[in-house]
Amino acid sequence: MSKGETGSYSIGALAEATDTKVETVRYYERIGLLPEPGRTAGNYRAHTEDHLARLSFIRRARDLGFTLEQIRALLGLADQKDKDCRVVDAMARGQISAIDRKISDLRALRRELSDLLGQCRQGTIADCRIIGALSPCE
Amino acid sequence: MSKGETGSYSIGALAEATDTKVETVRYYERIGLLPEPGRTAGNYRAHTEDHLARLSFIRRARDLGFTLEQIRALLGLADQKDKDCRVVDAMARGQISAIDRKISDLRALRRELSDLLGQCRQGTIADCRIIGALSPCE
DNA sequence: TCTGCACCCTGTAGTCACTTCAGGGTCAAG
DNA sequence: CTTGACCCTGAAGTGACTACAGGGTGCAGA
Numbered sequence: 001m002s003k004g005e006t007g008s009y010s011i012g013a014l015a016e017a018t019d020t021k022v023e024t025v026r027y028y029e030r031i032g033l034l035p036e037p038g039r040t041a042g043n044y045r046a047h048t049e050d051h052l053a054r055l056s057f058i059r060r061a062r063d064l065g066f067t068l069e070q071i072r073a074l075l076g077l078a079d080q081k082d083k084d085c086r087v088v089d090a091m092a093r094g095q096i097s098a099i100d101r102k103i104s105d106l107r108a109l110r111r112e113l114s115d116l117l118g119q120c121r122q123g124t125i126a127d128c129r130i131i132g133a134l135s136p137c138e
Numbered sequence: 139m140s141k142g143e144t145g146s147y148s149i150g151a152l153a154e155a156t157d158t159k160v161e162t163v164r165y166y167e168r169i170g171l172l173p174e175p176g177r178t179a180g181n182y183r184a185h186t187e188d189h190l191a192r193l194s195f196i197r198r199a200r201d202l203g204f205t206l207e208q209i210r211a212l213l214g215l216a217d218q219k220d221k222d223c224r225v226v227d228a229m230a231r232g233q234i235s236a237i238d239r240k241i242s243d244l245r246a247l248r249r250e251l252s253d254l255l256g257q258c259r260q261g262t263i264a265d266c267r268i269i270g271a272l273s274p275c276e
Numbered sequence: 277t278c279t280g281c282a283c284c285c286t287g288t289a290g291t292c293a294c295t296t297c298a299g300g301g302t303c304a305a306g
Numbered sequence: 307c308t309t310g311a312c313c314c315t316g317a318a319g320t321g322a323c324t325a326c327a328g329g330g331t332g333c334a335g336a
Contacts, residue, residue, distance in 0.1 A: 012312065022313085023295060031293095042302050044313055060271075065247055068293070078269050085266035089258050092251055092268055099248045103241055109203055110237045113230055120227050128223035130230055131216045133198075150283065160284085161324060169322095180331050182284055206322070 008038070008046035018055045025055065033058060033072060065095055146176070146184035156193045163193065171196060171210060203233055 015022045028034040034054060037047045054075070061071045070091060077088060119129035153160045166172040172192060175185045192213070199209045208229060215226055257267035 010313080021295080024293085026314095027294060040302095042313080044302075062293090063247070064251055074269070077263055081262065081264035083263050084260065085258065085263045085269070086260060088263065088266050088268050089255065089260065092255050092258070096248060096251050096255070099244050099251070103244050103248070106203075106237050106241050106244070109201070110234060110241070113202055113234050113237070117227065117230050117234070120223065120230070122222065122224060122227065124219065125215055125221050125223045125226065126219035128226050130226050131212070131223065148284080159324080162322085164285095165323060178331095180284080182331075200322090 008048060009052060011045045011047065014047045014052060014055060017052060018059050020055065020059055028055070028058060031068070033068060033075070065099060066091075070095075146178075146186060147190060149183045149185065152185045152190060152193060155190060156197050158193065158197055166193070166196060169206070171206060171213070203237060204229075208233075 009017070011022050011025055014020075015025050025034065029036060034051060037045045037051055040046050057075065057078075058071055061074060062068075066074065074088065074091070077083070077085075116130045116133050119133075121129075125131055147155070149160050149163055152158075153163050163172065167174060172189060175183045175189055178184050195213065195216070196209055199212060200206075204212065212226065212229065215221070215223075254268045254271050257271075259267075263269055
């Protein structure tokens with residue numbers, strides 16, 4: 001599970017370094033998000049530092065809630081260093097407002113559920129407020 | 139799109155009444171969440187009030203963030219009116235803590251993204267802080 | 277009566293981001 | 307020389323729908 005002496009990473013090493021599952025790394029390669037690495041004599045993948053950097057970027061962006069398609073776009077942009085970064089900025093802003101929407105939805109939902117719970121007096125299901133609140137005819 | 143004079147609902151009427159897509163209603167039927175309705179002479183589905191009630195329950199629970207499998211369980215419970223409702227209560231509590239977890243994850247994420255945005259000075263991609271923060275070698 | 281249109285039917289495949297599985301091959305340690 | 311950890315491929319499964327192809331039904335207007 002460590003970097004080989006030739007400076008290449010096995011898929012397991014790469015996965016461990018980026019907190020990714022091995023299958024997920026192969027998946028990213030399959031969908032063309034990660035370039036195909038070279039192979040060893042025994043047909044094992046031999047990833048480079050570049051693969052590591054790219055995979056780190058992908059995972060970090062995923063953690064920030066970007067979709068794989070957004071990440072594909074970001075990776076495309078990141079290669080064009082002379083263009084201005086307004087596009088990247090706009091994507092980040094869009095991401096933030098999506099997050100704000102999700103948070104307020106979740107808060108509303110939480111309020112509703114805890115109101116329901118507050119009314120629950122541990123009786124039988126026949127007079128359970130939670131079931132009752134979900135059913136339309138009550 | 140209205141309730142027929144025999145008191146049955148077409149799939150479109152049922153969908154509209156519960157703010158569901160027609161395909162989703164058929165999907166719920168296919169996976170056994172909604173019982174198979176009767177059919178008209180022309181092989182159209184003819185849903186009853188019971189279908190409407192059950193579908194309302196499903197949609198409402200979905201809106202509250204329950205999974206279809208949890209809903210299947212809730213529907214099973216709702217039919218056993220003499221049992222005590224501690225199970226239902228526990229499911230609601232579990233749901234609330236899952237929501238709390240999601241909210242705090244999203245808040246952390248939001249903070250991180252807006253820190254990034256705050257540093258963005260609309261230069262070229264080469265010195266874009268967002269791209270930079272995602273890349274490992276900076 | 278014909279025609280057009282909105283609605284309905286079935287079955288299949290696509291979505292997203294993975295995960296799991298079956299059925300093998302490779303490699304280093306003991 | 308065998309054991310066990312790791313690796314390989316290709317296909318299928320997950321959740322909760324959504325979309326599409328290729329039809330049939332029902333009703334209003336011309």
